[in-house]
Amino acid sequence: MKITLGGVRGTSSMARSEFMRYGGETTSVLVQGRAGETVILDAGTGIRALGESWGAEPPREVLLLLTHYHLDHIVGWPSFSLLYRKGVAIRVASSLTDGPAVESILSQLMKQPFWPVQMDSVQAAVTFEKTPATFGRLRISSCPVHHPGGCVAYRLDEPATGASVVFATDIEWSVSSPEEQERFLAFCRQPAPCRLLLFDGHYSRATYPAFKGWGHSTWEEAVEVARKAGAGQLLVIHHAPDSRDEYLERLDRRLLAAYPGSSLARDGMEVEL
Ligand SMILES: [Zn+2]
Numbered sequence: 607m608k609i610t611l612g613g614v615r616g617t618s619s620m621a622r623s624e625f626m627r628y629g630g631e632t633t634s635v636l637v638q639g640r641a642g643e644t645v646i647l648d649a650g651t652g653i654r655a656l657g658e659s660w661g662a663e664p665p666r667e668v669l670l671l672l673t674h675y676h677l678d679h680i681v682g683w684p685s686f687s688l689l690y691r692k693g694v695a696i697r698v699a700s701s702l703t704d705g706p707a708v709e710s711i712l713s714q715l716m717k718q719p720f721w722p723v724q725m726d727s728v729q730a731a732v733t734f735e736k737t738p739a740t741f742g743r744l745r746i747s748s749c750p751v752h753h754p755g756g757c758v759a760y761r762l763d764e765p766a767t768g769a770s771v772v773f774a775t776d777i778e779w780s781v782s783s784p785e786e787q788e789r790f791l792a793f794c795r796q797p798a799p800c801r802l803l804l805f806d807g808h809y810s811r812a813t814y815p816a817f818k819g820w821g822h823s824t825w826e827e828a829v830e831v832a833r834k835a836g837a838g839q840l841l842v843i844h845h846a847p848d849s850r851d852e853y854l855e856r857l858d859r860r861l862l863a864a865y866p867g868s869s870l871a872r873d874g875m876e877v878e879l
Pocket residue numbers: 616617676678679776844
């Protein structure tokens with residue numbers, strides 16, 4: 607299993623030079639299975655770079671899983687280049703049960719006055735479905751997490767290699783109930799502790815108090831969760847839009863000292879499991 611980070615910035619994309627070492631694209635992560643499966647988690651602005659990474663040979667089938675519909679996680683959808691490629695099947699699903707269906711949300715984004723090309727005139731074959739339990743040889747599971755308006759975490763397991771990844775963006779740990787916390791930790795631990803945990807570290811212990819209830823965790827909580835879950839490796843994601851590279855580099859050193867094998871996520875980073 608190979609994981610490629612197309613976008614790791616939270617809330618809004620950042621395009622200035624002092625944000626470029628960690629990257630300014632919003633959340634989108636590619637997971638590729640050993641048997642050729644292509645899964646994309648969330649459609650932030652980072653999905654554009656992921657879509658272009660295949661060049662002339664795009665995958666025939668892509669499964670896009672959405673955690674929730676806050677703009678930073680879907681805004682890249684209309685510019686996902688595979689939408690405009692013939693012969694590509696894009697299956698879209700979300701385990702989020704609250705609110706409108708994923709189909710109406712994404713179609714809305716491509717309606718006038720928001721976008722010139724409508725959903726029914728793209729070249730790819732786009733279909734919507736419930737989150738499948740398997741995709742190729744990958745197993746897929748999900749877990750609701752505490753976030754305003756709802757959000758889900760996904761877990762992908764590859765039994766053939768023992769690889770597993772948990773993707774938990776947009777989760778507010780400190781106000782999650784004990785039941786919600788236990789449910790999430792069990793999700794990370796079963797059937798075996800996840801090899802890689804991507805977890806929301808939008809804030810720090812110092813910056814969080816002013817933003818309680820806004821839906822995000824601190825990097826210190828990401829470490830606590832990784833420890834409790836027994837995660838092999840931790841990548842902290844959803845960096846605050848005002849966190850510049852210099853600040854994130856200092857944080858990265860503290861994070862590594864706190865949990866060996868951990869780091870802040872960067873655009874373009876690849877992890878082979
Ligand atoms: Zn977000």
